[in-house]
Amino acid sequence: MTEEKVKHIDTRPLIERFPFPFKADSYRYSNNAESLIPSFVLDVTPEYFHEISEKRRVLDSRNEQAFQSFPHSMDAQWELLEMIIDEMTERFPTFFSVKKMDDLWTFQNHLLKEKYTFVFGDSTTLPYEPLDFIGRHVQEDLVYLANRDGDLYMDAGQLCFPANWSIAFNLGMTFTEFHSPVPFTDRGFIEKVRNFLLRMEPGKPFTRLNWTITVEHILDTFPENYDEWGPKKEKITTENIGELVHLRVEDQRLFRLPKSNGILFSIHTSLLPIEELQKNEEWLTRFYHVLTDLPDHIAQYKGFLSYKDKMIQYLEEILQKKAGVLK
Numbered sequence: 001m002t003e004e005k006v007k008h009i010d011t012r013p014l015i016e017r018f019p020f021p022f023k024a025d026s027y028r029y030s031n032n033a034e035s036l037i038p039s040f041v042l043d044v045t046p047e048y049f050h051e052i053s054e055k056r057r058v059l060d061s062r063n064e065q066a067f068q069s070f071p072h073s074m075d076a077q078w079e080l081l082e083m084i085i086d087e088m089t090e091r092f093p094t095f096f097s098v099k100k101m102d103d104l105w106t107f108q109n110h111l112l113k114e115k116y117t118f119v120f121g122d123s124t125t126l127p128y129e130p131l132d133f134i135g136r137h138v139q140e141d142l143v144y145l146a147n148r149d150g151d152l153y154m155d156a157g158q159l160c161f162p163a164n165w166s167i168a169f170n171l172g173m174t175f176t177e178f179h180s181p182v183p184f185t186d187r188g189f190i191e192k193v194r195n196f197l198l199r200m201e202p203g204k205p206f207t208r209l210n211w212t213i214t215v216e217h218i219l220d221t222f223p224e225n226y227d228e229w230g231p232k233k234e235k236i237t238t239e240n241i242g243e244l245v246h247l248r249v250e251d252q253r254l255f256r257l258p259k260s261n262g263i264l265f266s267i268h269t270s271l272l273p274i275e276e277l278q279k280n281e282e283w284l285t286r287f288y289h290v291l292t293d294l295p296d297h298i299a300q301y302k303g304f305l306s307y308k309d310k311m312i313q314y315l316e317e318i319l320q321k322k323a324g325v326l327k
Contacts, residue, residue, distance in 0.1 A: 009044050015279045017045075018272050019249050021209040025289035027298075029182070031193050036207040036253055041087055041266050042138050043251075044095060048111065051139045051219070055160040058220050059136065065224050067132045068171040069144075069156035076144055076260035077130035077156060078121055083257070083264070084134050084142075096137070109137050132158050143167070143265040145175065145197075152197060152263065154178060161219040161269045163212050163248060164303060168224070182301065202258040207251065213304040213311075214248040217271050236307045241314050242275030245307070247287070274311065278318055288315040 010017050058066050069077065085107060088096040099106045103120045116133075118125035126133050135142050135158035143157035152175040159167040170178040175194040182190070200206065214221060215232040236244055251268040277284040291312050299305040 009046065009048075011046055014270075014272060015276050018270055019209055019251050020280075020283050021211040021249050022283075022286050022290050025286055026293045027290045029189065029298075031189075031196060031208075033196070033206040033208045033254070036205040039203070039205045039255075040091065041084060041253060041255065041264065042091070042140060043268055044092055045139065048139060051161075052112070052137070054219055055139075056136055058160040059132070059158075062222075062224070065166065065168050065222055066160045067129070067135075067158045068167045069129055069131065070172070073144055073146065073156040074123060074130070076146065076257065076262050079257055079259045080142065080144060080264055081130040081134045082120070083255075084138065088138070112137070129156075131156055135160075139268055141267040141269070143267070145263040145265055147198065147261045147263065150198070151175065152194060155262070157265075159267075161267070162222055163210075163214075163250065163269075164221050164223055164226075166223050197254065197263060200254065200256040200263065202256045205253060205255040207253045210250040210252055212248050212302040214246045214271060215244055217246060217273075219269055219271070233304075233306055236310060238310060238314065241307070241310055243273055245274050245304075245311060246271040247274055247277070274314070277315075281322060284315065285319060288312065288319060291315070 055066075085096070085098050085105075089098045095109070095111050097108045097110065100120075103122075104117065105120050106115065106117045108115045114137075116126070123129060128136070131142060131144065141157070141159045141161055143159060144155055145152040146155040154167070154170050154173055154175075157167045157171070159165075165178075175197070176190050179190045179193075215229070215236065218229050218232075221229050232244075249270050249272075251270070253264075253266045253268075255264040255266075256262075257264060274287070277287055291308060294308070296305055296308075299308045304311070
């Protein structure tokens with residue numbers, strides 16, 4: 001990026017802008033949604049070029065895994081495209097621009113040196129469906145939940161960086177159905193969260209942080225390609241765990257759409273090697289306490305039970321060294 005463009009984004013080291021997810025020394029499932037202020041869908045970070053390249057690689061190589069939609073979602077997709085393009089061009093005018101002549105729009109991505117002219121509302125004038133098209137220009141994954149019959153249905157989504165779940169499998173499911181694998185103790189919890197979302201109003205978005213653990217800096221952990229990333233867990237040793245194992249955090253944002261009345265669910269994923277936590281002792285200590293207190297059934301669901309104890313040992317040794325216990 002040029003010097004002019006860099007000044008518009010947060011270029012601090014990752015450890016200083018990472019969305020650390022823990023506010024206490026213990027973690028359990030909860031509705032940790034908070035009001036989103038300011039109410040922006042997007043972030044543009046120094047990882048933009050790498051992550052857009054990765055999204056497009058995934059979409060080109062296994063499109064049916066990464067993008068799914070129902071035909072009846074098309075009006076909502078156009079609503080989402082307009083919402084996102086307006087935010088992109090207003091917040092980052094040196095990165096993106098749009099010219100609107102009635103329904104004839106010209107959108108430019110100046111970072112990627114790309115230009116597209118299309119008729120708003122006419123999908124034949126775009127190279128991809130509207131949600132798939134605009135998703136190729138933002139770092140976030142974008143999922144559309146339709147609101148009908150007193151429930152939320154997954155009707156469309158571009159999901160390139162999933163934490164071991166599948167848009168192809170979940171398409172058409174209700175909110176309760178696609179959360180059913182989560183091992184909550186209180187099975188009514190999912191319904192409470194769904195009812196919270198059903199009460200959301202336009203102009204009052206929410207955000208929450210979700211987390212898990214990933215081996216290596218791999219964003220596209222689909223269940224369909226588990227054979228590519230799953231076996232990497234076997235490579236973990238006490239010597240390489242700090243470098244290989246990453247804390248994976250999703251900044252999930254939720255917006256009620258005024259026209260379709262559905263919900264946009266955007267997901268911005270960040271990865272941090274756990275060795276980087278040494279640069280923030282408060283985070284290091286808190287993460288250690290979270291893991292030591294974490295029930296095995298949650299670690300199992302999140303996929304790191306097999307090396308949970310190794311992580312705890314690694315973090316404990318670092319903390320002891322910092323305290324001067326070990327030489």
